[in-house]
Amino acid sequence: MTAMDSEFADLLPLFVAEARDRLVTLAALTARLAHEPGAVVELRRELHTLKGASRMLSLTAIATLCHAAEELLQGGSPPGALLTRVVDALAAMVDEVAAGNEPQDDAGLLAELAPGRPAEPPAAVSADTAAVTATTTPAASTSTPAPARSATDEALDEAADHALALRIRARGMARFATRLEELAALAERGVNDAGPAQVLAVLIASLRREALALARSQRALAWAADAELDALLALQMQPLRPFFLSLARHARTLARELGKEVEVAVAGEATTLDRRIVTQLEEAVLHVVRNAVDHGIEPPAERQAAGKPRGGTVRLEAAPCGSRVRLTIADDGAGIDSEAVVLAAVERGLLPKDAHPTPEEALQLLLRPGFSTRTAVSPISGRGVGLDVVAAVANRLGGELSLTSRRGYGTTVTLEVPAARRGERIFLARVGPVRFGIPAAAVQRLEPLAAAHIQRQNGRCVAVREGETLPFLPLAETFGLEPAARQMLLIGSSAGEPLAVAVDSVEGEEEVLVRPTSVLGDGAGVVDGLAILASGEPVAVLSPRALAPGTQRRVERLAMPPPARRRLRVLLVEDSFVTREMERRLLEDAGFEVVGAASAPEALEALAQTSVDCVVTDIEMPEMDGLEFTRRLRADPAWAVLPVVVVSTRSRREDRLAALQAGADAYFVKQGLDALELVAMVRRLCGR
Template sequence: MNSELSDLLPVFLAEASGRLERLHTLLPRLEEDPESRREAQRELHTLKGAGRMLKLPSLAQLCHELEELVQKTPPGWLASLQRGLDQLASALNQLGKEGQEAPTSGQEAAAPASAPDHVRLSSRDLNTLADRATRIRILARGARVFHQRLRELARLAQEGLHEEDPKQLLAVVVTTLRRLALELELGQTRLQRLAEAHLDHAVSLQMQPLGPFLQNLARHARELARELGKDVQVLLRGEDVRLDRRITKELEEALIHLVRNAVDHGLEPAAERAAAGKPTSGTLTLEATTSGPRVRLVVTDDGRGIDAAKVVEKAIARGLTTKEEAQGLSPEAAFRFLFLSGFSTREEAGAVSGRGIGMDAVAAACARVGGEVEITSTPGRGTRVTLTLPVAQRGEEVLIVKVGELKLLYPKSAVKRFHLLPAQNVVERSSHTFARLGDRLRPFISTHRLFAQPIPAVQVLLEGEAAGVEVAVAVDAVLGEEEVVVRDQTHSQAFPSRFFSGAAVTASGEPMPLISPLALQQARVAPTAKAAPSKPVRKSLKVLLVDDSFVTREMERRLLADAGFSVLVAGDAQEALTILAENPVDCLITDIEMPGMDGLDLTRHVRSLPQLAHLPVIVVSTRDRPEDRLAGLAAGADAYLAKQGLDATELVALVRRLGGRG
């Protein structure tokens, strides 16, 4: 197997295990039920395609032979199929143990390969989770007893109002209340301890080593370097460091962007490096380290570096600071301007990426998971971007703030200081609002204006940082603080959703939106952004990729994303039609063999719709006979490629040519 695709092996094994299990389920029905035979062929066909994409020729050939067996049904085919499935299970088991393809003949049958631990939970983990959840439920239901006893006390107290001398009754009520309070406190303590243990265990199941993730980034870097004609050495450190997989997933695009920036704009071509007295081969280092409850992901290049003076010059030009204020800025403080939307020291955007363009998205991704980002750089020596992240996602500490008639949530981590801000200390200047704090003017965001609420005589200024970007926000008041679970969803239709990063339900049961400090900061600087001169901009083509195999789909998605395309994915034709109805795309890439409507029927359906009749369609299939290609083109496909030996350059060029023709 190609070492650069090895990170997909656990995913392939999990998918293959599921398909093998389905084939065993279908086995008793194959002789009598044609539909079951067709489904078995699809499962084997999909597994064959994924095997070929992962450069596992022996396994792919075995799947092909079994597929032919089901299709032709020669005498004794069921017994042969059973032996073949056992042989396939043995091959998968060997692949899972050693990471290398095993011969697929002459081996004894083995049990199907078990799914990787990070994909499926062990029965022990499931039992532990179920046991703790049951105990939590029992403790929670025990609260009903307290409710009944409290109601009884309330009844006794009510009756005591009619007693001539209620002192004795009141003494009983007080004693009972004290006993109940103690029992309730002990019960709450047990419940909290059990809930914490339950959460710790659940979070531990989300932890994964960063090795596959870092290897994937390294592959991106090497492929981009080859495309740009640069010689780049990629070093990986800390592959055994573990991080919550939800955080890894949230940061994937941000890290890919940082790698692209480093290779495209940070690292110089060989001639330029030689002229500067550097080795002609550039070095990109991807490093993960742990420090208590935090993980640091660091992307370092030994390239051109960033000129802090140019960053400050651009910030002054955009009205983000003054010459006087800029004199006291450290390089690290100057680099924080790079995290603002659209900020860049480059006059032209590159075709692949742009230093600064998109760094706001990196900061936003860090903020969403409760992390921070910092840039250090020296011109001529290189750049270092450090992401400091929590090891795992738990509840988020938030402030409940009041803005006019609204109650909103604000990240507590983004607040370092509070200030009372009377109206006489608010200064309007150059379409921006400033707070006079002693002898300095502090720019801030008025949430009242953003949400169309009346401004009070005295506001509360929340001053701090979000993902390394300084932010100051004014609200009416801070009502309290809580720990909540934030969901990524739009909370209200009444306000612009871009100002919210999610929503949460408070302890009182009231849903509230969570303000995104970075989004507010970008709204503040947006009015001063100067219009760029009109220049032709290379369009980022949007591609819809349809394939029922996750492994194949993910490999093709990476290939297309690496080429700069925006990629939507669908697991079947029906999902693809739903996406097409809601999203304009420039090109459709589809497999043929899929459950339900196949790729050819999908192509015909697309061609029958007036709004999609001219949408470029590329078929990528394991079927590579001449009659298969003719069938694809007859269905309306613009091009037909075979998965085996798929040429990435050819596919990318084809998408650019067909997708850009409109």
């Protein structure tokens, strides 16, 4: 089967775009090779990555030429003119793919590249040897350390988190010192009431001195922690200019592939954002940009017929909003057909036939997992990824997504996220035996709950307070717990939606560092993450947006199905976008949730932010290869037993053994990859 006939033929335009980017890099590296011999390492890696993507798409001629050039580079630096011919030949082959033709081998060039060299060992292997499972203890690592920049970034992240935790603990000490002072004062009053007691009075005086000393120490500690934290967080901030330039380049490239005319307007690129937040947003925002170009902007002829300019506009804008940053991705395209959204929802059984949601409620359906009005897969915007994923990313970061659209005029997606990872103030609320955290920013006031406050209107429960009618949510009922006889009402709002939540009691307010988690199963939809209190106790922090009985919940009342069992989450580490997208499809089609990473450092950062059940990784990657990445995982107690599956173009026995010795649990070769074998292995390693 040729690449043009394969099930991944729709990925060929993406391959062409990525390959052309890599060819630009190859040309630049070839020019550097004469005066910078070290460039040969980068050349080999770029060729290896292009070879892997070509093999996955059965583009044998490109893969063969890449392999021949890669083998030649193993022996040192070949003549620059020969490498230039290789780059030109690869560019011609990529042009053939873009034209819908199957590229052919350049026999003459192959002969010049590898005279007398043995052919590459066959990459395709039999099913019984396609995967090798480790049965021995991983060998110790003796490789060189990761690049300094990566190590510095990791140390900076860790230091910032430690500084924030230190500040939170210091404030906990302050509360303890205050309680000691109050206790000393209370004891002193008791002594005075009871009459002279000299010994006890001395002890009380000593206690007061210790409390004052503790308070002074705490203030000094808190000041130092605040200063350190502010300095570290300042280093974490970066302007959005490089991110926006990358998005603009992607948008223009995709527009050319689709035959559309698109101008990208950028504003607010000097706005700064925590680089860790930028990293987590990259894939989600790129998906929104793809949607704008692919789904939103119409072809030139269609725009002219509608009285619009031939060229469409995609606008990328960033603006600071207090301690948050608002990112806007807007297009002046066709907009979203809300009637088509409702019709698709009815056809899928998500809405009853007699449902009549408002246009705003219809748009919220697009945030349902996997929901789409498209009947065919788009080669640009991908498959299995939707606005629900983008909204989930924003929610995990403590942010929000809003969507507006006007038919014929365009669509605007707005993401509002924290500017930096800082401590968050939460109310500690108790429901039955369980304590939850509720972000203080979402709560405006607290008051006792009386039965008279709760009424039923239009088939739903509401809380009526001071002439205001608020959607009402009893947390005990939500989590299947028994409510107390007397309860408290937390009144506030989230994303512009009113909020009234009933809890048994509110036990105080505390500053915490909220960390995302996936170990909460079905509850993860209403939980932002876990936090460690100053006392050391863990507490789940609820998501106000998910709890708010607002627009999204009104749509859900129109007969939404119950949440499904939590899917296994796989971290997919692959520097080639096309290869990563292909492997993502294979895994998502099998029911896995996939978190993508373009490099090992990015994968380590993702692991620090979210829990996964398995890792699938390439070997040849920039900054840190897959073997060193696997050793890092095995050396960390938190990930020592995390299943790791290697998928590589390397098919030699020594490559397999090296991966298993590094700590991998299984090894697959990309060419001839059996999707069923890979899926079965991942499930087996995850215990399902």
